[in-house]
Amino acid sequence: MKLARTGALAVAAGLAFGAEDARAYDMDCAIMLCMAGGFPSSAVCSAAYAEMIRRITPWPSRPPFGVCTYAAVPVALGGPGGSAALDISTPEYSWLRRTRVLWWRGRSYEPRDEPRQWDWSVRSCDHENQNCHYIVRVYGSHTPWPASFTSENGQNLPTPGSGGLWFFYSRAVMMEYGDYGGAMDYTDWVNY
Structure with missing residues (x-):
């Protein structure tokens, strides 16, 4: 019920803004709301999932979601009012901050007069697709x-x-994300 009411508020707020603002507002909030529910089967969540994947797929790669400005929805439309963007640094949004963008790179090769070798690495970036570091990096494995x-x-x-x-x-990118209840999931790898 709460998720449905929030979705209705998002639509109502979208009508209050200009058409271009509403599209950006609706999609960023839809990505967050659908992610909170584990991307349930629906036309809205399918579109939100596709947009999230499009954003992280190079080039240029962007964060998987932008700023949801639900906080700016007027009180008359059922929102909290104000002019600020949604603050995801609060404890109730810890599930959203667990989102990671994972970058894969691997190769298999046969050096001259040596047996076949494999190199691979996985780089992990935060929900803004920044602050990246390697979580796996192997070179010259047999x-x-x-x-x-x-x-x-x-x-x-x-x-x-x-x-x-x-x-x-091969090079690929994927998203790892959690829902509001704390259950983790991930997208398919997208080769580029």
Whole structure:
């Protein structure tokens, strides 16, 4: 009920702004609301999911969601009023701050007069697609990269490929996110 009421407020607020502002407002809030529910099956959440993936897919790569300005919805429309953007630094939005953008890079190659080798790495960035660091980085392994790895949020995530028998190179990006209840999930890898 609360999620439906919030969605209705988002639509009502969108009508109060100009058409261009409303589209940006609606999509950023839709991404956050649908993510909070684990992206349930609906036309709105399907569009929000597709937009989130489009934003993180290079180039240029952007944060998966922007600023939801629900805080600016007038009191007359059921919002809190004010002019500020939604502050996600508060404890009730900790689930949203667990969002990570994961960048994969892997290659398989055969150096001259040596056995086949594999290199792979996973770089993790915060919900703004900034403050990145490597969580896995392996060079010159004589075994293919594993089928999965453990993320910072403790999820066992699949790697996007097996490493191939011949020269093989892959790059991909995915999102790891949590819902309002704390359950973690992830998107498919998107190769680029």
